[in-house]
Amino acid sequence: MTEGETTALRLDRRQVLKWFAATAASTQLSEFGFAAAVPVVTAKGYGTDPELMKIYKPGDFWPLTFTAEQRKTVVALADVMFPEDHLGPAASTLRVPDYMDEWISAPYPIQQKDRAALLPGLQWIEGEAKKRFNADFASLSEAQKHALCDDICGAAPVKAELKKGGAFFSKFRSLAASAYYGTEAGWKALGYVGNISLPTFDGPPPEVLAKLGVEQTVK
Amino acid sequence: MPIITSSQTQPEYDVAIVGSGAGGGQMAFTLTMAGLKCVMLEAGRSYVPETQTAMFHRPEHVPLLNTPTPDKHMGFTDATVDGGWEVPGEPYTQASNKDEEKFWWWRARMLGGRTNHWGRMSLRNGPLDFKPRSRDGLGFDWPIGYDDVEPYYTKVEMLIGVFGTNEGLENTPNSPAGVLLPAPKGRASELLLQKHAKKLNIPVISIHRAVLTRPLDADNIPAKLFPNNPKVQKIVGDSMRMRAPCFWATDCHRGCAIRANYQSTTVHLPPALATGNLDIVPNAHAREVILGKDGKAKGVLYIDKTTGDEERVKAKVVVLAASSGETVRLLLNSKSAHFPQGIGNGNGLVGKYVMDSVGTSVGGQVPILENLPPHNEDGAGGPHFYIPWWQYQEQLKGKLDFARGYHVEFNGTRGMPGGRNPLSDELGKGAYGTKFKEEARRYYGSNVGYTCRGEQIPNDDCFAELDPEVKDKWGIPVLRWHWKWSDQERNMAAHAAKTFTAFIETMGGTVRAQKKAAIENGGRVIHEVGGALMGAEAKKSVCNGWNQTWDVKNLFLSDAAPFPSNADKNPTLTIMALAWRTGDYIIEQAKKGEL
Structure with missing residues (x-):
């Protein structure tokens, strides 16, 4: 514009880019072909400028989803996948079920997709526990839990009629692992050493260099 | 003078600077040290890294385990706020609906812009990078050469602090003795690749990154940068003393509360403010350059985002450093x-020849790295080593089917876990329970990844123009992007993928992850440059070798928009060197009364 001119502001609210379009369908078909309808998440996200310094916990930004029954199933299954052993505590003591609940309750596309897989999957595994052992999953003996999990974990080819369960198990394991290893105990279990300020950075210790057959080249 | 609102601006300034990132930050620094009164317009909010950086938060401390979301595209703790490939209320459009012809435009609406979260790679362009057309007949030569820019590379490196080594490799310039800070020690996987790449005759060397590996020499550097100016020396020295060296933890993308790495908000802006010569107006979205009847820039028209009102600042000189796309x-x-098609656009060249870096990556798993004794590999919050382009001679002899180079960046192997499954189904083979934990521990640290950052040659199909219909929420016309990679880039990406596969296999590993698309979408690497090219002739370019527009002599472009080529070296250091050089030119011309 030239000095002295004015412009009239026009408001234009046309939504043009929809790359991150929120999924707002009233029912969603699960990725794995479960037929159950999943309740829709209508909460808001944390926004583009959240307070970064705070330490958060699941439920701080959006309401959680799991019913008491669902939570029982999640705790039991997460602890089968990440039990207490020589490599660390059980998943439920590290709040892994809470993080999973936060995840599937989040109003973002990736999480909504996982929600549509996870919630019907919990129903499926409960149905399977009833069918095989006439009990809910959390009440099964360790041997019974393992018998069920062994069929869907993928160590051996998963039978055609259990494919849905296999896909659910894989997704659940991946999410539980994402949460388990985001904790201090999980770091220890994995062998991550860091996130602590140091006066110097000394590079890999001699035993690591020896194992790899390399020398430190930066003196 | 401080951070102010639009109602607090002075009636007139010497210089108005649009943008507060690498270019705007350096420009404000240079001009305020010389006593010029400046106003800086920043489209985003004010931002203070010292009190707003989530340094040690674990994934369990933040929503969704710190994974990317549409609100925070690089995860919760990433320094970028109010930014990303999509900004609410500020759309842009695509000329094509084909996925591979889309341009992803990253914007950071915050003080300091993209410098808050970048990787701190600080590579100098080499002599060949300024004269690419003379060498291979493609693209454009710069009207300036390495010797013009070299003194400014050195000054910027001294000011911001860059670690690295001088290796004397072709077109990979050394810095003068004593300028670079000590390079950090190599990590296990970096040293392993270094050893094995030797067999392929590929050099793995220390990268240059803007991270302090020791305190800056605040007693001597300011006197070297500003001889005979004790007042400025004190300001710069005091600012340097406020910066702690790296404490070898936390990812640089989060920003740095101890000011160990470079971001405009911790390195350029504090001393510039300390001169008393700088006013910063946040939430000021620049809309137009105001032109006088004499054909000279008179200031900037902007939207005050806090009120929605149009505001103006007056200045004798205007500098645009808003990012390539936003400057266009x-x-x-x-x-x-005077300029019915926009300033600088009489020849239709504004928006033309936008470039990004060629990105492609290959991942693999290397058995010798399994079950290593746990040890701390956080280091300087990013890569320590890299591979500079090594085949200049082969290209000269016509042995490759692409004309320009790429460098290789590596992914860390024992980085902070959480937010992703460390053991893929493929490697885990169905394990759960204690077996899963054991296998995850075994494989943790054995995954490697190599990334190509290569030079795109400017082409007629990559450009931005105003969308004839779409406007943002303030009624300002938005950009419409056009994008097509050429065979040059596709061939480069194929070469890189082959090379990375060879790395993994030479180390005894197996390729595990290769992106389906051989080459990332335009804009995904966030190295957008070009769009207002500098050149030797007014009819063939938008600005001259001083980043001064041909059309309006008191209007300067100090981001990457004037780049006539996009060397594989990441653009930030060159943006800063050119901004300092342009700043010196503005000071000199202003003294002569030429502006």
């Missing part, structure tokens, strides 16, 4: 009787 948009929207 400002020029095109600055329409007047």
Whole structure:
């Protein structure tokens, strides 16, 4: 514009880019072909400028989803996948079920997709526990839990009629692992050493260099 | 002078600077040290890294385990706020609906812009990078050469602090003795690749990154940068003393509360403010350059985002450093009787020849790295080593089917876990329970990844223009992007993928992850440059070798928009060197009364 001119502001609210379009369908078909309808998440996200310094916990930004029954199933299954052993505590003591609940309750596309897989999957595994052992999953003996999990974990080819369960198990394991290893105990279990300020950075210790057959080249 | 609101601006300034990132930050620094009164317009909010950086938060401390979301595209703790490939209320459009022809435009609406979260790679362009057309007949030569820019590379490196080594490799310039800070020690996987790449005759060397590996020499550097100016020396020295060296933890993308790495908000802006010569107006979205009846820039028209009102600042000189795309948009929207097609656009060149870096990556798993004794590999919050382009001679002899180079960046192997499954189904083979934990521990640290950052040659199909219909929420016309990679880039990406596969296999590993698309979408690497090219002739370029527009002599472009080529070296260091050089030119011309 030239000095002295004015412009009239026009408001234009046309939504043009929809790359991150929120999924707002009233029912969603699960990725794995479960037929159950999943309740829709209508909460808001944390926004583009959240307070970064705070330490958060699941439920701080959006309401959680799991019913008491669902939570029982999640705790039991997460602890089968990440039990207490020589490599660390059980998943439920590290709040892994809470993080999973936060995840599937989040109003973002990736999480909504996982929600549509996870919630019907919990129903499926409960149905399977009833069918095989006439009990809910959390009440099964360790041997019974393992018998069920062994069929869907993928160590051996998963039978055609259990494919849905296999896909659910894989997704659940991946999410539980994402949460388990985001904790201090999980770091220890994995062998991550860091996130602590140091006066110097000394590079890999001699035993690591020896194992790899390399020398430190930066003196 | 401080951070102010639009109602607090002075009636007139010497210089108005649009943008507060690498270019705007350096420009404000240079000009305020010389006593010029400056106003800086920043489209985003004010931002203070010292009190707003989530340094040690674990994934369990933040929503969704710190994974990317549409609100925070690089995860919760990433320094970028109010930014990303999509900004609410500020759309841009695509000329094509084909996925591979889309351009992803990253914007950071915050003080300091993209410098808050970048990787701190600080590579100098080499002599060949300024004269690419003379060498291979493609693209454009710069009207300036390495010797013109070299003194400014050195000054910027001394000011911001860059670690690295001098290796004397072709077109990979050394810095003068004593300028670079000590390089950090190599990590296990970096040293392993270094050893094995030797067999392929590929050099793995220390990268240059803007991270302090020891305190800056605040007693001597300021006197070297500003001889005979004790007042400025004190300001710069005091600012340097406020910066702690790296404490070898936390990812640089989060920003740095101890000011160990470079971001405009911790390195350029504090001393510039300390001169008393700088006013910063946050939430000021520049709309147009105001043109006088004499054909000179008189200031900037902007939207105060806190009120929605139009505001103006007056200045004797205007500098656009808003990012390539945003500077293009400002020029095109600055329409007047003088320039009905926008400033600089009489020849239709504004928006043309936008470039990004060629990105592609290959991942693999390397058995010798399994079950290593746990040890701390956080280091300097990013890569320590890299591979500079090594085949200049082969290209000269016509042995490759692409003309320009790429460098290789590596992914850390024992980085902070959480937010992703460390053991893929493929490697885990169905394990759960204690077996899963054991296998995850075994494989943790054995995954490697190599990334190509290569030079795109400017082409007629990659450009931005104003969308004839779409406007943002303030009614300002938005950019419409056009994008097509050429065979040059596709061939480069194929070469890189082959090379990375060879790395993994030479180390005894197996390729595990290769992206389906051989080459990332335009804009995904966030190295957008070009759009207002500098050149030797007014009819063939938008600005001259001083980043001064041909059309309006008191209007300068100090981001990457004037880049006539996009060397594989990441653009930030060159943006800063050119901004300092342009700043010196503005000071000199202003003294002569030429502006």
